[in-house]
């Protein structure tokens with residue numbers, strides 16, 4: 001069977017990069033695959049989190065899933081910390097991962113570079129991520145480009161475990177879309193759009209108001225050539241905006257080029273803002289309805305039951321394969 005699993009960390013407010021690279025893909029793929037979408041809260045605490053904020057943001061990510069159009073009747077939506085098998089298989093995956101492999105992860109290097117008090121868990125994070133995926137026997141994992149190295153490691157760990165202990169895990173494939181897999185900052189097309197950028201105009205948040213969105217796009221950097229043309233090599237800033245238009249407006253990049261042929265950047269940016277606003281407004285409305293609701297609690301409780309059932313089966317198989325004494 002074809003199964004997907006993926007998730008968005010509850011750290012920082014969600015920006016439209018995460019929507020483009022991940023959430024919008026989840027919504028699309030739920031119809032093709034049996035789906036598990038989770039909130040990786042255990043991953044969030046690899047860096048310090050304020051308990052109140054972690055609590056609220058975890059609900060928020062789950063609310064975005066539903067608000068963006070994931071159908072909780074079809075897909076399983078759950079919180080990672082409510083499924084203990086993640087931590088347990090995470091430990092087992094740490095026994096399979098090599099120090100050198102983890103040390104090569106570029107996200108670890110970026111996140112630890114120049115910092116003091118880096119947690120051990122930030123280093124072993126990819127082993128936990130592998131367990132997230134392998135527990136559900138996911139065949140596919142939709143992610144943005146920055147997660148592909150972690151996916152490669154997951155595949156290596158699955159292969160390694162299977163060859164040592166017998167076929168236990170499905171070896172998953174990443175799904176990385178051409179459009180939207182790497183949304184760049186509005187202030188610099190060489191830096192990923194990220195909430196950690198101190199310049200607030202560099203990103204658009206899922207909850208930004210229309211006036212804010214219009215202002216941020218009007219200030220987005222472009223180039224001096226004046227043509228709305230899709231060409232990452234020579235026009236990265238404009239290409240980034242074209243991808244956003246394409247994704248939010250559900251048209252091809254060629255259509256965007258044709259539509260704004262000879263029109264200059266002013267008209268293009270104005271319409272881009274409207275296209276993004278049109279997509280975000282209904283999501284924002286539904287988000288506010290659901291985020292603190294009992295309805296969301298019920299979805300998450302139901303999701304945790306289903307997830308515990310699925311994950312439990314795989315964990316037991318993995319433990320048996322390794323030789324642990326189990327009574328089932």
Ligand code: TYM
Nearest residue numbers: 006007008009017018021022040129143144181182183193
């Ligand atoms: P996270 O929370 O940093 O990001 C969530 C997803 O959003 C994508 N993304 C982007 N895509 C395009 N442009 C951007 N600017 C952008 N910013 C973020 C990310 O690629 C990701 O797909 N380790 C993961 C969370 C995780 C996970 C998993 C994902 C934990 N376990 C198992 C998949 C499967 C992370 O930190 O993503």
